[in-house]
Amino acid sequence: MKINVLRTDLSEAVSNVSRAVSSKATIPALEGILIKAYGQKLSISGYDLEIGINTSIDATVQKDGEIVVSAKLFSDIVRKLPEEVVCIETDDRMITYITSGQAEYQIVGMSSNEYPDLPTFEETESVEIKGGILRDMIRQTVYAVSDNNSKPIYTGSLFELSEKTFRIVAIDGYRMAVRKEDIDNIIDSEFVVPGKTQQEVLKLIRDEDENVDISVGQRHIMFKIGEYSVISRLIEGTFLDYKSTIPKDKKTEAVVNTRLIINAVDRMSLLNGDKIQSPVRCVFSKDEISFSCTSAIGKANDSINAEIFGDEVEIGFNNRYILDAMRNIDADEVKITLNGGLSPMIITPVKGDSFISLVVPMRLSNG
Numbered sequence: 001m002k003i004n005v006l007r008t009d010l011s012e013a014v015s016n017v018s019r020a021v022s023s024k025a026t027i028p029a030l031e032g033i034l035i036k037a038y039g040q041k042l043s044i045s046g047y048d049l050e051i052g053i054n055t056s057i058d059a060t061v062q063k064d065g066e067i068v069v070s071a072k073l074f075s076d077i078v079r080k081l082p083e084e085v086v087c088i089e090t091d092d093r094m095i096t097y098i099t100s101g102q103a104e105y106q107i108v109g110m111s112s113n114e115y116p117d118l119p120t121f122e123e124t125e126s127v128e129i130k131g132g133i134l135r136d137m138i139r140q141t142v143y144a145v146s147d148n149n150s151k152p153i154y155t156g157s158l159f160e161l162s163e164k165t166f167r168i169v170a171i172d173g174y175r176m177a178v179r180k181e182d183i184d185n186i187i188d189s190e191f192v193v194p195g196k197t198q199q200e201v202l203k204l205i206r207d208e209d210e211n212v213d214i215s216v217g218q219r220h221i222m223f224k225i226g227e228y229s230v231i232s233r234l235i236e237g238t239f240l241d242y243k244s245t246i247p248k249d250k251k252t253e254a255v256v257n258t259r260l261i262i263n264a265v266d267r268m269s270l271l272n273g274d275k276i277q278s279p280v281r282c283v284f285s286k287d288e289i290s291f292s293c294t295s296a297i298g299k300a301n302d303s304i305n306a307e308i309f310g311d312e313v314e315i316g317f318n319n320r321y322i323l324d325a326m327r328n329i330d331a332d333e334v335k336i337t338l339n340g341g342l343s344p345m346i347i348t349p350v351k352g353d354s355f356i357s358l359v360v361p362m363r364l365s366n367g
Contacts, residue, residue, distance in 0.1 A: 001065025002089040003037045007100060009057045010086055011078045013044050014071070016228065019200060020046035020053040021071040029114040032068040035088075036112070037061045045118060046071060051197050051232045052118040053204075063089075066112035069096055077105050119231055121217030125187045127161060131225065132208025137168045137179045138198045140328045140355055145195035146172035153237035156192040161185050169242050170195075175321045176242060176358040177328070191216055192239055197223075197232035204228050246358065247346065252284050252313045252338040255350055256306040261289070261334070262326045264302045268293040269319040271300055279316030279362035284308050284338065293319075315341045316364040322347075325357035 014033065022030045025048065036043040042059040045052060067090045078086065083101035090096050090109060098105040138157075146154035151173075158169040167180045204225045205212065213224040216234075223230040268280045271293045278295040290303040315338065322345075326334065331349040338345055341364070347357040 001035075001037045001067060002063040002087075003042060003059045003061050004085055004087050005042055005057065005059040007078060007081050007084050007086045010042070011075070013042075013055050013057050014075045014078055016204060017044050017046040017053045017055060018071040018075050019203070020048055020051050020230075022048035027114075027116065029068050029110050030116070031071060032110060032115070033071045033074065034066070034068050034112055034115045036066045038064050045115075047116060047118055049116065050194070051200065051230065053200065053228060053230050054118065055228045057227070065090055067094065067096055068110040068112055068115050069107060073107060077107070119220050119233075121220040121222075123215045123217055125161075125189050125216045127166070127183070127185045127187060127214050127216075128211045129166065129181075129183055129214065130208065131205040131210045131212050133181055133183070134212050135202060135205040135208065136330070137166070137181060138202050140179045140330065141168045141170040141177040142195055142198045142202070143324045143328060144170035144172055144175050144177040144357075145198075147195075148172070153192060153235055153239055156194045156235040157198060158190060158239045158242070159193055160190045162188045162190075169239070171240055171242065174318065174360050175325070176245065176356075177325070178242065178356040180354050189216065190239075191221065192235040192237070193221055194232060194235055197221070197230065200230055201225065204230065245344070246356070247337075247339045247343050249339045250310070250337045250346075251340055252308065252310040254284055254289065254306045254308045254336045254338075255333055256289065256304065256336065258326055258329065258332055258334050260304045262323060264289075264291050264304050265319050265322050265326070267291075267302055268300050269323070271295040271298055272319055277318065279364060280319045280322070281314065281316050281364055283312070283314045284336075285312045313338050313341055314364070315345065316362040317345065317359055318362055321359045325359060329355055329357070331355075 025031050034045040041056045043056045045054040081100035087099040094109040096107050096109045160167040166183045170177045201223050215222045276295050281292045283290040289306050292301045325347050333350045335348050335350050344358045344360050
């Protein structure tokens, strides 16, 4: 293989693809990236047997070929090369020569035969959606994906397509986030996409007006984002009937400025940390929400104005869960619905129903 390629294009592609590379793999080749040069394109792939990322960039290919090189070492070298044009050449011993200006490197590569093939699958369904819409839907829900592998199904989000409606639902046992969007789809399907895969898709969406193509098979899904393809396993299992978890009754309803409640809860959070997790006590009374927090390191109190209708209620919650919901709702004002101090708190925009967040309360101690 012998090619010339622009350093900025190569560095960006390698950086993005390397996020799918395993840092500690039982197969040595999986700690590398696969580089293929054919025609006038350079194809670059990373794969950890769960998720794969592939892209192609323009290159001047003088000799076709393939090689696997260490993802970290190659990325570090390319990022620090002095000139814009990079020459890459390999020989029969799998030595890779990298030249840019006066800088020269020789690194040991591996045969592409040692690199596992990225999955191929028969597409059963597909949908097309604007990048900006998909980005917002993932961002507003992925924070509620579980990181507990004891229930693998909840380490991903439910993608639900039905009746020209697209929903993403994430649950971790303590909270739930639901984001809905009306789109022109004609399929009726649901599948569970790993949280890690969604995070990678989120990072790759740059143009909000460019369509993202989603192809679904029996066990795999592929997102086509510009020149990038992200392919991932789907998570198998039965997802919770999330609609049944949303309380139907309400005793208290509050309309509050989103920034005000974020700031107030943030101030209470100063008394909590990774090793300290005391509930934030919240009292909804006439025209006011009062906050307090007592932990091993001190006490804090605060209050904000709000429009409150219905019964007075006292409830405790995890400060981080409330902040995650409020910071992702994308609305100047929110509506908080309560059905007593032991029922989940429902957070929605004041207008519309595109976003719903549920937070399970923490039990308060007396006093």
